[in-house]
Amino acid sequence: MAERHERFFDSSKLKCYLECPRQFYWRHVRHLVPFHEKTALSFGTAIHEGLFTWHKTYDIEESVDAFHRHWNDTMHEELRTAEKGEKLLRGYAERYPPKMEPFEFEMLEQKVQIDIDGIQYGGRIDGIVRWGGMNLVLDHKTASRMGRTYFDRFRPDLQMTGYAFMAKQLLQKPIHGVVINVLYFTKTKMDFIREISSREPFEYEEFVSVVMRLVDEILSNDWENRNSWMPNWTSCGNWGGCDYRDLCLCEDPEKLVPTMYRHEEWHPFDDEEGRIIVG
């Protein structure tokens, strides 16, 4: 890995290592991604683009256009369709018309990069809002399943605490937590649910310590010469199956690589446009 990128981390990269070091090897050392991206991810990305445009312009037609420009339906699922995306955005705009929002934006979606003891840590924050005397990060989620404990997954959570910590460093103000802004949908229903996931000062200290420990472990690995692994088999079936399952199930995975994967490095922060660097 080139030195500049080697010292750049985000929650996705660190979570990948935490979930399974072998998965980290395939994705962040070998830079392999499957030819077919998972639909859930690209649908969620297109909805994010629609929401960004909505909050920027409060023009629903522009918001729907932004969704269509980013939606690339490669899997032709019944649940995630162009029609469903459009309905969700129109439903959201009806549920939260501009003058009825309970919060005010301090910052709209922004890429942020901060320095943590010589490590660059970054992420894309959907928004920072002021709500009832609290400073909160806003994070959009699309969900097609929501059990009783759905919101528990966001605390403790590296990604959400990381966003809140970056917002704190950026604004130099206390950040009290994260608004989880859910667009829920099934084939026949949709709903819009918001819940605040709060953060205490000790959670920020813990976040910094966890990031530094993980980065130390990652950088001290001899990835290129490693020939044995402690796989995390509990992660193999998560989120519709790990992208590298076929490789791990093959006695000679190198044979499969060119037929199933393309080379794409993980540099979400190379595009400098609109990025705020702190520290």
Ligand code: SF4
């Ligand atoms: S299939 Fe399982 S063991 Fe292999 S990289 Fe994925 S999570 Fe790790």
